[in-house]
Amino acid sequence: MLPGREQCVVGALLHRWASERPERHFLEFTDGTSWTFAQTLERVKRAAGGLDRLGVARGAHVLSWLPNVREAVLGWFGANYLGAVHVPLNTGYRGRLLQHAIALSDASVIVVHASLLPRLEEIDTAQLREVIVVGGEPPVSGDLTFHSAAVLEFPGSAEPVRPVEPWDINYIMLTSGTTGPSKAVVSTYIQSWSGGAMAMDYFGSEDRLLANLPLFHVSGAGAVMDRLTKGGTCVLCDGFKASTFWDTVRAFNISGCCLVGGMTQYLLRQPPSERDREHSLRAVITVPWNQDSRAVAERYGIAMHTAFNMTELATPIRSAANPAQLGTCGRPRPGVQARVVDENDFEVAHGEVGELVLRTSRPWEITQGYYKNPQASADAWRNGWFHTGDAFRRDVAGNYFFIDRKKDAIRRRGENISSFEVEAEALCHPSVLEAAAIPVPDETGEDEVMLVVTANAGATIEPLALLRFLEPRMAHFMVPRYVRVIADMPKTPTAKIEKHRLRGEGITPGTWDREAHGVTVRRGKLVFNAP
Numbered sequence: 001m002l003p004g005r006e007q008c009v010v011g012a013l014l015h016r017w018a019s020e021r022p023e024r025h026f027l028e029f030t031d032g033t034s035w036t037f038a039q040t041l042e043r044v045k046r047a048a049g050g051l052d053r054l055g056v057a058r059g060a061h062v063l064s065w066l067p068n069v070r071e072a073v074l075g076w077f078g079a080n081y082l083g084a085v086h087v088p089l090n091t092g093y094r095g096r097l098l099q100h101a102i103a104l105s106d107a108s109v110i111v112v113h114a115s116l117l118p119r120l121e122e123i124d125t126a127q128l129r130e131v132i133v134v135g136g137e138p139p140v141s142g143d144l145t146f147h148s149a150a151v152l153e154f155p156g157s158a159e160p161v162r163p164v165e166p167w168d169i170n171y172i173m174l175t176s177g178t179t180g181p182s183k184a185v186v187s188t189y190i191q192s193w194s195g196g197a198m199a200m201d202y203f204g205s206e207d208r209l210l211a212n213l214p215l216f217h218v219s220g221a222g223a224v225m226d227r228l229t230k231g232g233t234c235v236l237c238d239g240f241k242a243s244t245f246w247d248t249v250r251a252f253n254i255s256g257c258c259l260v261g262g263m264t265q266y267l268l269r270q271p272p273s274e275r276d277r278e279h280s281l282r283a284v285i286t287v288p289w290n291q292d293s294r295a296v297a298e299r300y301g302i303a304m305h306t307a308f309n310m311t312e313l314a315t316p317i318r319s320a321a322n323p324a325q326l327g328t329c330g331r332p333r334p335g336v337q338a339r340v341v342d343e344n345d346f347e348v349a350h351g352e353v354g355e356l357v358l359r360t361s362r363p364w365e366i367t368q369g370y371y372k373n374p375q376a377s378a379d380a381w382r383n384g385w386f387h388t389g390d391a392f393r394r395d396v397a398g399n400y401f402f403i404d405r406k407k408d409a410i411r412r413r414g415e416n417i418s419s420f421e422v423e424a425e426a427l428c429h430p431s432v433l434e435a436a437a438i439p440v441p442d443e444t445g446e447d448e449v450m451l452v453v454t455a456n457a458g459a460t461i462e463p464l465a466l467l468r469f470l471e472p473r474m475a476h477f478m479v480p481r482y483v484r485v486i487a488d489m490p491k492t493p494t495a496k497i498e499k500h501r502l503r504g505e506g507i508t509p510g511t512w513d514r515e516a517h518g519v520t521v522r523r524g525k526l527v528f529n530a531p
Contacts, residue, residue, distance in 0.1 A: 002166055002362065008193035008229060009164045010080035014041040017231045026227065028235045028252060029070060037231070040077075043153075047078030050154035054109055054130045054147070058083035058161050061172065063102065063110035063128075064216075065089040068238040071134040072215050073224065074152045075111040076171070083160040086171040087184075088216035091116065092492075097182070099123040101174055104184050104372060111152075114138075166190045167364045170225075172371055173218060173311050184371035185311045190364035192314070196226030199315030199333055202283050202305060203256050205230045210248065210257040212237040218311045219258045219285075242266035246279060255282040259304075261495075264292040265427075268299070277301045288402070289319065290326055290424060297322050306330060308356075308402060310388060312367040312380070316358050317400050328399045329392075335361045340394050345383050353403050356392040357385035391418070408499060410439040410447045417449060417478050419499075425473045426451055429466060431459035434489050436497045440482060440507055450482035450511070452502050454489055461485050463512040464519065467526060476521045484511045 005012040014037065017026070022038035035043065056062055062079040064086060066072040076086040087105045089098070091113070098119060102110075108129040112120070114136025120128075131144045138146035170189045174182040195218075196203070203209065209227055211234050213220035227234035235252045240263055248254065259267070264286060281302055286293045289306035297304040303321035308329035317338065319330030332338045339347050340354040348354040360366060366386050369377030380387050391403040403409075403418045410417040422437035434454045439447035455461045463483035471479055490498040507513075514520070520527050 002364075003190060003193050003197070005163060005166060007197075008166050008189040009168075010077050010170070010189070010228065011044075011160070011164055013228050014044055014077070014081075017041075017228075021231055024231065025233045027070070027073065028233060030235070030237055030248070030252075035070075043074060044077040044081050045157040046154050047074040047152040048081040049156040049158045050132075050151040051075075051078050051084070051109065052082060052158035053154060054132075054151065056082055056084050056109055060084045060109070061087050061105050061107040063087050063089060063105055063107040063112075065091065065093075065110060065112040065116055066134060066215075067091055067113060068211065068215055068220065068236050069113070069134065070236070071111060071149055071152060073236070075132070076215070078152060080164070080170060081160070082158060083162075083164045083168065085169045088171065088173060088221070090174070090216050091214070094119045095122060101182060102127060104174070104182070105172070106372075120144075164189075166193070169368075171221065173216065173221070175311055183373055183376055186368045186371050187311075188364045188368065190362070191367065192222070192225045193229050194314035194360075194362070194365045195222050195309070196229050198335065199307070199309075199318055200226055200285070202303075202321075203230070203232075205232045207255045207282070208233045208235060208253055208280075210235050210237060210252070210254045212240045212248075213258055213260070218309070219260065223258065240266075242270055246270075246275070249279050249281050253280045255280050256284065257281065258285045259293075259296070260285075260287050264290075264296045267296055268292055272299075283321070287329075288424075289323060289328055291428070294322070294326065308390075308400065312386065313358065313388075314365050316360070323399075325399060327401050329402050331398050331400065332358075335365075337361075338394075338400065339385070340392050340400075341385075345385070350394055350396045353391050353393045355406060356388045356390050356400070358388065359385050408438075410437065410449055412439075412447050412449060412477055417447075422449065422451060422474065422478055422480065425470055426453060426466070428473070429461075429469050431455050431461050432466070433457075433459075434497065436489060436499055436502055437480070438499055438503050440503075448482065449478065449480040450484060450502075450507070451480040452484045452486060452489070454486060463514070464517070467514060467519070471521070471526050476525075479521050479526075481514055482507060482511050483514075484508060 006016045017037040018041040023036050025034045026037045026040045028034040062084050064075045079086050089101050111132045114133050132147045132151050134149045138148050166189050170192050172184045209223045211220050211223035215221050224234050283303045286304045307315050307318040309315040316336040317329045317332050337359050339357050341347050342354050389406050391406050393401050404420045408419045419437035423435040426432050426435035432453050433456045436452045438450050440450045442448045490501045
């Protein structure tokens with residue numbers, strides 16, 4: 001059954017809650033100010049009026065290049081109110097990456113933070129026409145027409161030419177582009193509704209969610225949309241800091257949030273306190289579900305739910321609180337069909353590794369494709385299933401386990417190796433800050449395992465000592481042959497390691513080779529050969 005407009009469309013939802021819950025806070029900000037649903041509706045209508053004056057019409061694309069400030073929501077919802085499409089950009093973009101994103105967007109209007117304006121001067125901006133500047137004064141001259149943020153406070157309104165429907169496009173969000181140029185993911189209102197109402201049903205309307213991930217990321221945008229669809233309160237915060245995280249939770253009575261990647265590690269490194277369980281945080285979404293996540297759940301007394309999601313999806317796989325099995329992503333939520341298949345789309349046996357493919361009983365829940373990239377859309381949607389590009393296995397109980405990105409898998413002497421699992425063990429070493437396992441070719445035409453690592457502040461990493469640490473923790477064929485220690489990992493603007501760059505660099509002069517040092521692995525043990 002499809003949700004109605006008043007359940008998932010931004011404008012219709014704002015009208016609904018402004019009528020039913022006019023005084024309830026929808027957005028709260030860390031400076032202590034807040035907007036009720038009634039106030040948010042009026043502000044969004046004024047923003048829509050301002051965008052309408054700049055020529056934004058139904059179906060137009062509006063760029064937003066902002067941190068988590070209130071204008072990021074105004075630009076987004078103002079565009080949606082008119083039936084236009086929100087296109088958020090990562091604030092780390094610059095140069096060719098920024099040029100590619102703007103060209104891909106087909107937008108002529110952009111809402112941008114003043115601190116980012118110098119980067120626009122570095123690229124061709126001929127496509128853009130109107131620039132709304134937030135957080136500073138707009139330039140008085142230039143090739144573009146600049147406006148102050150007052151445009152989003154236009155003393156009037158504008159209405160869409162016809163009602164916005166649940167299957168219309170809410171936003172187009174760019175992927176990280178770890179293996180190539182970023183793709184633009186087309187997402188409907190139904191998709192964003194499903195990611196909250198269906199996938200995060202453990203958050204009720206009374207929960208207060210913290211949006212501390214960027215709004216140009218599906219996790220940050222998802223927190224805002226979840227509160228809008230359920231008529232709850234969202235606290236907008238620009239970034240995560242472990243040292244102040246619990247202060248924020250206590251000050252704003254936060255009951256739910258998202259903790260991903262290294263956030264759990266940073267929380268565990270905080271000094272133990274008698275106040276560790278004196279907080280309002282009740283439920284958390286965390287990825288991955290590993291030893292660190294379990295330790296956070298136990299130390300702070302939190303119900304931690306893990307999941308699998310992509311920008312293209314609406315959290316199709318999720319777990320119950322604090323699952324017993326480490327590494328699990330959970331099980332498909334109601335309405336989702338999942339399979340693990342081989343290269344010909346035939347399902348593999350339980351326990352075997354294959355690609356995760358998905359489909360849903362409700363239309364419009366998965367991306368309709370990649371904007372201006374029909375080949376990528378066709379590659380993803382094959383045989384009636386969406387192909388995630390991720391290697392998974394499924395156990396007999398129906399639990400799903402992420403293994404690796406298909407392109408990151410390593411094959412060494414007949415064994416398939418998960419780079420994700422190698423990295424997970426390396427990150428348990430106290431001196432390792434970040435880790436990336438990549439394949440490098442050997443003389444047989446297969447792969448050898450290279451582990452690229454960075455060190456924690458003040459720490460050093462000795463390759464042989466690292467291998468001694470890893471050897472009892474993994475299968476013998478997984479133990480890296482090469483160890484490369486670098487100062488900083490190459491990353492995308494969404495902080496994902498660019499493995500394709502590391503693979504391209506290959507074996508550098510400073511790379512440590514255990515075989516060159518007379519160290520081999522036999523029967524699961526390091527063996528030191530005579531020189």
